[in-house]
Amino acid sequence: NTSFEIVIVGGGSAGCAIAASLKKRQPSLKIAIIEPSDKHYYQPAWTLVGAGEFDINKTARPMADCIPEDVTWLQAAVTEFKPDEKQVITENLGAIHYAQLVVAAGLKLNWEGIKGLTDTLGKHGVTSNYRYDLAPYTWKLVQELQSGEAIFTQPPMPIKCAGAPQKALYLSCADWLEKGRLGKIKASFYTSTPALFGVKEYIEPLMQYIRRYKVNLNLNSTLVEVDGPGKTAWFNVKDADGNVNRISKPFDLLHVVPPQTALDFLKQSPLANADGWVEVDQHSLQHVRYPEVFGVGDCTNTPNAKTAAAARKQVVIAAENLLAQREGKALPSRYDGYGSCPLTVEKGKIILAEFGYGGKLVPTFPWDSTKPRRSAWLLKKYVLPWLYWNLMLKGREWLARCGACG
Ligand code: FAD
Known part of the structure; x- marks a missing residue:
């Protein structure tokens, strides 16, 4: 079958969640998810894996177990969007037709x-928590390093989970501090951004950890080779004058967060904005040119923090709006830009x-959200993974009505 009422491109956090959301609302809907991968990943835990705090095997499940019942899984990669014909073209299954489309790639x-x-990832002390197979290597390197230079990098924005580059830094330093190695190990953080964090209220609390771990902090610095x-x-x-100088640094451990862009097949499509992201209205999540198309998760141009927490909120908004659009009604729901970033500043505290939107603080709990807390650590390590898979x-x-999901 090549024709569906709703086609969802991508079976990651946002794609599977919106399929489930739509089915809960209207069980009779004929929905397909187009997704090439046979594994589904809970990426937020990879930070903990890199610090020896989470089992990597618990972060992946068979895709077949994550796609909701009665939703058709088309195991294929989309290569092209033809929104004027309401078609997506796949690598191995040809054209798939839809009445409404959700892009969640x-x-x-x-x-x-x-x-x-x-050439060097996974070898020579070069690692990244941004890959399933490499997060365990981060932990191996952290354990083995006795002395020397440890460098952690952050590329230009936007990236998914903007806090993750620093989380790797802090958790590694916490381990070395506990083992009495910090000092012999010198940690540096190189970030392309002009500030340590994008929301000003969190900068000073994070700076306290930069000082505690004696981190050599370098802003406006982009890893290139x-x-x-x-x-x-x-x-x-x-x-300060905008001049760019190339510098070299020796390292013993290098934790890299790669630059991140829109996917190539999206960039080339009529759905993209000038930078290649799916161009949706930031509140309704409806495409600005094709009303039957919606976008959720990391692939869109919305200026929120690209996180699973944001996706969790967005899928509810998009599901409500999509069903209203289907019936020709006004779109009822608005996304406020919610995103969350549990900053693991030490082992046991977050x-x-x-x-x-606009960096407005929207704390779930009624206490000062800029303070490191043990409760938030327990939330991230034990509660959120369970909530992710089961809710x-x-x-x-x-769950989506409350906050606090990272
Ligand atoms: P994904 O979950 O990445 O899914 C995209 C899917 O699209 C994939 O399954 C992919 O195979 C599929 N796809 C790709 N190309 C095609 C194609 N051509 N055709 C069809 N399908 C395609 N978020 C938090 O909330 N809190 C955190 O603490 C946190 N920490 C993180 C730490 C790390 C190290 C990383 C890597 C991420 C972290 N995130 C965190 C971010 C979070 O994982 C993402 O924001 C979230 O997964 C986005 O969901 P998504 O569905 O948009 O993308």
């Missing part, structure tokens, strides 16, 4: 964007950053 991790990186065997990293550093992916939505 995530983003592209552009490992090739850093010269030399792909890596030589693994030579243990050298190169950065483009922008000065600053739970929660904010909406978010099942369309049980009371």
Whole structure:
């Protein structure tokens, strides 16, 4: 069968969740998810895996178990959108027709964007929590390192989970501090951004950890090249006048977060904005040119923090609006830009950053959200993974009405 009432492109966090959400509302809907991967990943736990705090095997499940019952899984990659014909073209199953479309394909991790990186990832002390197979290698390196230079990098925005580059830094430093190695190990953070964090209220609380771990902090500094065997990293550093200087740094451990862009097949499609992201209205999540198309998750142009927490809120809004659009009614729901970033500043404590559009703080709990808390750690390590698999992916939505999901 090649024709469906609703086609969802991508069976990741947002795609599976919106399928479940739509089915809960209207069980008779004929829905297909087009998704090439046979595994579904809970990526937020990879930060904990890189710190020896979570079992990597518990972060992946068979895709077949995550796609809701009575939703057709078309195991294929989409190569092209033809929104004027209400079709998507797939690599191996030809054209698939829809009445309404949800794009939830995530983003592209552009490992090739850093010269030399792909040759050395997973070797020579070069790692990244942004890959399922490499997060355990981060923990191996952290345990093995006795002394030397440990470098952690962050690429230009937007990236998914903007806090994750720092989380790797803090958790590694916490481990070395506990083992009495910090000092012999010198940690550096190089970020392309002009500030440590995008929401100002969280900067000073994070700076306290930069000082505690004696981190050499470098803003406006972008990793551009890596030589693994030579243990050298190169950065483009922008000065106050906007001049760019290339510098080199030796390392013993290098944790890289890759540059991130829109996926190529999206960039080339009529659904994209100038930067390649799916161009939706930031409140209704409806496409600005094709009213039967909606976008959720990391693939859109909405200026929220690209997180599973944001996706969890968005899928409810998009599901309500999509069903209204189907019936020719006005769209009832508006997304406020909610995203959350549980900043793992030490083992056992988290600053739970929660904010909406414009950096407006929207804390779930009635206490000061800029303080590191043990309760937030327990939430991230034990509660949220359970909520993800059992509520978010099942369309049980009371969760989406509250915050605090990272
Ligand atoms: P994904 O979940 O990435 O899913 C996209 C899906 O689209 C994939 O299954 C992919 O196979 C599929 N796809 C790709 N190309 C095609 C194609 N051509 N055709 C069809 N399907 C395609 N979020 C938080 O809320 N809190 C955190 O603490 C947090 N920490 C993170 C730490 C790390 C290290 C990482 C990597 C991410 C973290 N995130 C966190 C972010 C979170 O995982 C993402 O924001 C979330 O998964 C986005 O959901 P998505 O469905 O848009 O994309």
